[in-house]
Amino acid sequence: MVNTPGERVQEQLRRWDILAANDPGSKSKWQAAARLGSLHGKTGGFLGNRKDNANPLLLAIRELLDKQFELSDSLVINKFIYSRPAADNIVDALSERCDFVVTAIAD
Amino acid sequence: MSERHTDVATPAESLGPLLDSIDLMYETGWTDGLPVVPPTRERVKQFTDVLSPRDPGELIAEIPPLGGNATIERVAVNAVMAGCLPEYMPVVVAAIKAMVDDRFNLRGVQCSTGIHTPLVIVNGPIAKKLDINSGYNCFGQGWRANATIGRAVKLVLVNLGGAFPGETNKSTFGHPGSYTYCMAEAEDASPWEPYHVELGYAAEDNTVTVFPAEAPHNVMYHAANSRDFLTVLADTMCTLGNVQMYVMGSTCVVLGPEHARMLSEDRWRKRDIKTFLFEHARKPVRLLRHGGPPVGDSQRSHLWPRFVDADDDDQMVPVVRRPEDIHIFVAGGAGGPHSAYLPGWGSRMVTEKIQEA
Numbered sequence: 001m002v003n004t005p006g007e008r009v010q011e012q013l014r015r016w017d018i019l020a021a022n023d024p025g026s027k028s029k030w031q032a033a034a035r036l037g038s039l040h041g042k043t044g045g046f047l048g049n050r051k052d053n054a055n056p057l058l059l060a061i062r063e064l065l066d067k068q069f070e071l072s073d074s075l076v077i078n079k080f081i082y083s084r085p086a087a088d089n090i091v092d093a094l095s096e097r098c099d100f101v102v103t104a105i106a107d
Numbered sequence: 108m109s110e111r112h113t114d115v116a117t118p119a120e121s122l123g124p125l126l127d128s129i130d131l132m133y134e135t136g137w138t139d140g141l142p143v144v145p146p147t148r149e150r151v152k153q154f155t156d157v158l159s160p161r162d163p164g165e166l167i168a169e170i171p172p173l174g175g176n177a178t179i180e181r182v183a184v185n186a187v188m189a190g191c192l193p194e195y196m197p198v199v200v201a202a203i204k205a206m207v208d209d210r211f212n213l214r215g216v217q218c219s220t221g222i223h224t225p226l227v228i229v230n231g232p233i234a235k236k237l238d239i240n241s242g243y244n245c246f247g248q249g250w251r252a253n254a255t256i257g258r259a260v261k262l263v264l265v266n267l268g269g270a271f272p273g274e275t276n277k278s279t280f281g282h283p284g285s286y287t288y289c290m291a292e293a294e295d296a297s298p299w300e301p302y303h304v305e306l307g308y309a310a311e312d313n314t315v316t317v318f319p320a321e322a323p324h325n326v327m328y329h330a331a332n333s334r335d336f337l338t339v340l341a342d343t344m345c346t347l348g349n350v351q352m353y354v355m356g357s358t359c360v361v362l363g364p365e366h367a368r369m370l371s372e373d374r375w376r377k378r379d380i381k382t383f384l385f386e387h388a389r390k391p392v393r394l395l396r397h398g399g400p401p402v403g404d405s406q407r408s409h410l411w412p413r414f415v416d417a418d419d420d421d422q423m424v425p426v427v428r429r430p431e432d433i434h435i436f437v438a439g440g441a442g443g444p445h446s447a448y449l450p451g452w453g454s455r456m457v458t459e460k461i462q463e464a
Contacts, residue, residue, distance in 0.1 A: 003136035003266070012131050016124075017148045019184045021137040021266040023175035030173070081410070083215040083354070083453055106220065106277075 036100055039069040045098035046074060047090070049082040051107040058104040065102075073097075082107075132188070137266050139258065139286055143188035154183035157196045158464050167200055168207040171214035173269025177203055182263055189259035189287075195237060195252060199259045201315040201461040202227045206260075210455035216319045217270040220277045221350060223319040223452040225264070226359070227257055227289040228436060230303035231313030233461060234291035241293035243440030246284075246323050246447070257289030282322045290438055296364040297437035298371030305377065306458055313461035318359055318434070319454050323447035328366065333373040336366060337380065341387035343448050345426045352390060353399035354453035355410050355428045360384070361447040363439040377435050385430040393420035410453075 003022055005013065013020070036042065046062050048055045055078070062074055075097055079086045086094075094101050128145040132138055144150070155163040163180035170177050179200065186199050206213050206225060216225065229239050240250035248254065270276040278285075294301040303314040326343050328336040344351075344358065351358055360380075362370070370380060392415070395407075408417040412428045427433055434456050439445065 003271075005135045009131060009134045013135070016128055016131075016145065018128065018131075019146050019148055019151050019180070021135070021146065021181070021184045021188060021262065023173075023177075023181060023267055026173045026175040026267070026269070081354075081453075083219060084212055085214055 039065060039071070039100065041070060041072050042099035043073040043075070043097060044071050045094040045101035046076045047086060047094065047101055047103045048076065048078040049104045049106075050078050050080075051082055051104070053107045054082075054104040058102065061102055137188065137262070139262060139265065141286070143262075144190055146184040146187040150187050151180060151183045154186055154191070154193045154196050155180055157193045158200070161464070167203050170203075170207070170264060170268035172218055172275050173267070175267030175269065177263055177267050181267060182259075185262040185266055186255075186259040189262055190251070190255040191259050192237075192251070192255075195256050195259070197313075197461050197463045198227075198229060198233065198237070198239075198256050198315055199263075201459045202256070202260050202317055203263055205315060205317045205457045205459035206264075208455075208457040208459075211317060211319070211457045212454045213264075213268075216452065216454060217264060217268055218275050218277055219452065220279050221452050222278060222280050222282055222321050223450075224278075224282060224285045224288055225260060226284065226318045226320040226449065227260055228302070228316040228318070229256075229289070229291040229313070229461075230294065230301050230316070231308075231461070232311060233313035233463070234294075239289070239291040241291035241438045242296075245290040245293075245438045245440075246288075253289045253291075254287050257284075257287030260289070261285060261287060284320070284322060288320070292436045293364060293438045296367070296441070298367055299377050299437070302434070302436050303458060308458075308460065313463070314458050315461055316434075316456060316458040318357060318449070318456045319452045320359060320449040321451075323361065323449050326446045326448055327444060328446075329444045331369055333370050333375055334383075336369065337375075337383050338387060340446060340448065341384050344384065344388040344450075345390050347390065347394060347398035349426065349450050350399070350452060351426050351450050352395055352424065353407065353410065355412075355426075355432070356451050356453035357432050357434055357456040358427050358451050359434050359436070359449040359456070361436045361438050361449065363443055363446045364437060364441050365444055366446045367437045378430070380435060381430040381433045384433050385425050385427065388426040389423040391420065392417060392422045392424060395424055396420075 046058050048058050129142045132143050165179050167177045237252045239252040292302050304310050326340050328339050415424050416422050
């Protein structure tokens with residue numbers, strides 16, 4: 001989230017020559033991927049976080065999606081630890097092989 | 108009745124615009140809930156000038172999770188808002204730089220459900236120069252440098268990192284240190300070499316150390332037996348609720364001057380203390396199965412030290428993987444039989460040299 005003040009507040013800030021504490025440009029760094037029209041026949045990625053309750057749920061979701069959308073393939077992969085972002089090689093594998101990715105968070 | 112000079116603003120009238128601008132800052136969403144100093148261009152320039160000839164547009168770091176660019180100028184804006192003095196800028200900048208070291212795992216620190224928040228510890232002559240408190244109430248209120256340097260760091264993390272509570276910041280509770288959390292080591296009160304010298308820096312170097320810490324846990328010990336004291340401290344460190352028992356990483360002990368002197372007089376060196384704590388701050392696998400992540404969590408076997416057999420109930424698990432993961436500082440007021448234990452969160456403590464212009 002980027003807190004961007006409304007026009008009225010921004011005008012006031014300009015009037016008092018007050019500088020921004022945030023980086024408005026950071027908003028454009030993160031954009032949701034284009035939505036798929038359908039999951040039918042797609043390859044799904046399932047990124048686990050190694051938490052015991054999260055992974056069974058993730059695998060159950062995979063089964064459900066496979067049954068409903070007849071996925072062509074799926075890739076299940078775990079991060080090293082829940083508190084760190086996935087390693088680059090994992091992100092690369094998911095982005096190269098998968099049409100969509102479901103990520104486990106929390107437990 | 109006294110005559111009123113209508114051409115001269117009363118104090119209340121002249122404060123009006125200032126108070127209005129403080130209120131305006133609330134409307135930006137850039138405050139931490141407390142009033143901030145409006146970061147006017149003129150005031151911000153005073154802060155960036157401290158680091159001259161460095162370009163105010165110089166990028167210090169991208170702050171996760173949002174990835175906002177923390178340039179010198181944007182850090183200065185947040186430092187002004189926090190109430191810093193311009194001369195605090197080198198410390199704030201060094202702390203920001205230290206936190207994006209991969210070992211610190213700032214993305215995780217910002218987004219976790221845990222209770223930790225970055226603590227800033229200053230070593231070297233700059234601590235006295237800036238009057239950063241290392242004595243009585245060093246984790247508490249009363250010193251501008253402590254209050255505002257720590258606060259500036261937190262404002263940067265929220266305003267440039269986007270870690271807004273309940274959104275990407277999922278901390279279940281947070282703690283009061285989320286407003287500000289900064290102290291200096293009491294190098295004069297320490298019987299040992301200062302922390303940064305222990306790391307290989309020169310005594311005249313200035314450093315900032317960052318660590319995602321829970322609130323300080325008090326360790327009271329009134330008697331005068333070093334081994335008993337360390338046993339009490341070790342017990343405080345290895346509770347079943349301490350996240351470190353399950354995720355390891357660095358951990359932090361702040362010895363009060365009284366305890367430090369007692370240990371030194373009994374010829375305990377820092378490395379002896381670390382070894383003792385590493386060997387005594389332990390819990391058996393059998394008890395740890397009751398706590399932390401769910402029973403059978405596959406994390407345990409690969410985060411605990413290799414010498415621990417996670418299938419053996421009687422094996423003793425230390426609070427950290429290695430003695431050197433226990434970081435010892437000396438701080439606090441004289442005369443109190445207290446020390447403090449600050450659990451971490453699985454990250455490494457990171458130290459950065461402070462670059463003054």
